Amino acid sequence: MNVKHGAGTTGRAAPARKVAAEVLAAVRDDDAYANLLLPGRIAQAKLSPGDAALATELTYGTLRMQGRYDRIIRLAANRETDAIDPVVLDVLRLGVHQLLATRIPPHAAVGDTVALAPRRATGFVNGVLRTVSRSTPEEWDARLTEGLTGDARLAAEYSHPEWVVDALRRGLEADGRGSELEELLAADNVAPAVALVALPGLVEVAAVGEPGVIAPTAVRALGGDPAAVPAVAAGLARVQDEGSQLAAIALSRAREIVPGERWLDMCAGPGGKAALLAAEARIGGAELIANELVPARAGLVRRALAVFDPAPRVVEGDATRFATSEAGGFDRILLDAPCTGLGALRRRPEARWRKQPSDIPGLVALQARLLDAAVAALAPGGLLAYVTCSPHPDETRAAVAGVLDRHPELTAVDTREVVARIATSDLGPGVGPAVQLWPHRHGTDAMFIQLLSKVDA
Numbered sequence: 133m134n135v136k137h138g139a140g141t142t143g144r145a146a147p148a149r150k151v152a153a154e155v156l157a158a159v160r161d162d163d164a165y166a167n168l169l170l171p172g173r174i175a176q177a178k179l180s181p182g183d184a185a186l187a188t189e190l191t192y193g194t195l196r197m198q199g200r201y202d203r204i205i206r207l208a209a210n211r212e213t214d215a216i217d218p219v220v221l222d223v224l225r226l227g228v229h230q231l232l233a234t235r236i237p238p239h240a241a242v243g244d245t246v247a248l249a250p251r252r253a254t255g256f257v258n259g260v261l262r263t264v265s266r267s268t269p270e271e272w273d274a275r276l277t278e279g280l281t282g283d284a285r286l287a288a289e290y291s292h293p294e295w296v297v298d299a300l301r302r303g304l305e306a307d308g309r310g311s312e313l314e315e316l317l318a319a320d321n322v323a324p325a326v327a328l329v330a331l332p333g334l335v336e337v338a339a340v341g342e343p344g345v346i347a348p349t350a351v352r353a354l355g356g357d358p359a360a361v362p363a364v365a366a367g368l369a370r371v372q373d374e375g376s377q378l379a380a381i382a383l384s385r386a387r388e389i390v391p392g393e394r395w396l397d398m399c400a401g402p403g404g405k406a407a408l409l410a411a412e413a414r415i416g417g418a419e420l421i422a423n424e425l426v427p428a429r430a431g432l433v434r435r436a437l438a439v440f441d442p443a444p445r446v447v448e449g450d451a452t453r454f455a456t457s458e459a460g461g462f463d464r465i466l467l468d469a470p471c472t473g474l475g476a477l478r479r480r481p482e483a484r485w486r487k488q489p490s491d492i493p494g495l496v497a498l499q500a501r502l503l504d505a506a507v508a509a510l511a512p513g514g515l516l517a518y519v520t521c522s523p524h525p526d527e528t529r530a531a532v533a534g535v536l537d538r539h540p541e542l543t544a545v546d547t548r549e550v551v552a553r554i555a556t557s558d559l560g561p562g563v564g565p566a567v568q569l570w571p572h573r574h575g576t577d578a579m580f581i582q583l584l585s586k587v588d589a
Contacts (some may be wrong), residue, residue: 148183152190195481200291290317303523319572326353331411335368347377367439375576383517389416393463398451401429403436455508471522475578513588545583
């Protein structure tokens with residue numbers, strides 16, 4: 133079983149366990165995102181660096197392996213997890229993670245975790261965790277996968293829902309990488325390296341740190357709090373996945389910028405790609421408008437763009453309105469479409485349990501509406517970048533095929549050629565004109581990027 137074994141600890145850090153339990157509860161009850169909530173909770177609790185690292189490992193490790201741990205808890209408790217109080221189940225998951233995926237001594241993992249449980253459940257939690265501790269991770273894996281084959285075995289072994297395993301397989305097959313499924317599933321369970329983006333025209337990569345792996349704007353974060361990096365504190369650099377960076381600059385660097393161009397980021401929240409596009413637009417003399425539907429996320433976009441003087445305009449509302457209010461009004465449009473987020477399971481592990489197959493039709497319909505609106509808002513001769521943080525075929529290649537069928541004025545740009553020209557390392561083989569990035573191959577989120585051009589009448 134490919135489980136990340138965390139750093140050793142004394143087992144003393146009760147505050148770290150408490151923070152992790154609070155974040156798990158917020159993810160469960162409030163649909164919170166752990167990566168957005170955890171840093172604030174760590175700061176509020178004033179955790180030491182060691183305790184902050186433990187809280188991070190416990191939170192993300194437990195969420196990633198939740199499916200596996202639930203199967204183990206069912207066997208150890210001899211009851212279905214649905215019959216266990218949700219608060220108690222969170223505590224059990226935290227305890228199982230410590231026992232099977234860290235070097236925390238078993239007595240500390242059990243004792244300090246039991247202390248988190250409601251008083252009425254301490255005996256139950258103690259008994260279940262002691263049962264778990266009597267077998268090794270390998271022994272538990274053998275029990276979990278006994279008699280399973282195919283996707284069911286992979287789902288149990290790599291802690292992904294079976295429908296996600298199927299979707300990832302189909303995405304890999306569409307990209308000519310069908311044999312790499314287990315590599316991808318394993319990569320989803322490893323904490324991603326933190327990357328920074330050095331905003332062009334504001335700061336050079338070399339002034340921030342060591343160059344990244346694949347994006348020319350990327351900087352490797354060398355550990356610690358990224359906010360402590362001077363360029364990040366000044367707003368000149370940001371935390372941003374390298375795949376996300378490539379998606380933005382594929383649009384801005386596909387061809388030379390003509391001063392006076394108008395650009396639109398249709399779904400700009402939380403603002404990472406908008407900030408990079410704003411930097412590129414500033415250099416080339418283009419104007420960027422960033423749109424966001426959700427007011428709170430629009431606030432994040434404004435904060436991301438505040439480093440520019442003047443800052444690009446941020447507007448709020450349904451992006452489909454640009455089909456009529458700004459028909460033919462933009463030379464370049466980024467549509468980073470709402471999607472399942474299956475490409476970011478390393479950094480948003482709760483997404484694998486939160487999303488359901490029933491979500492796909494609604495998302496696909498929304499993506500189609502946004503694409504149609506983007507085509508209407510695109511000027512003749514303009515460029516549209518369709519981007520999703522998902523390799524699901526229905527959200528990627530099928531969505532592109534659909535918009536090309538509906539709009540004969542569109543052509544697919546050889547995006548592989550564009551990105552290969554921009555990237556600082558080899559993309560490797562792929563199928564068709566789109567770019568599909570992969571965690572196990574490129575060290576990025578599984579971003580899908582397709583550039584489309586509108587025929588100049």
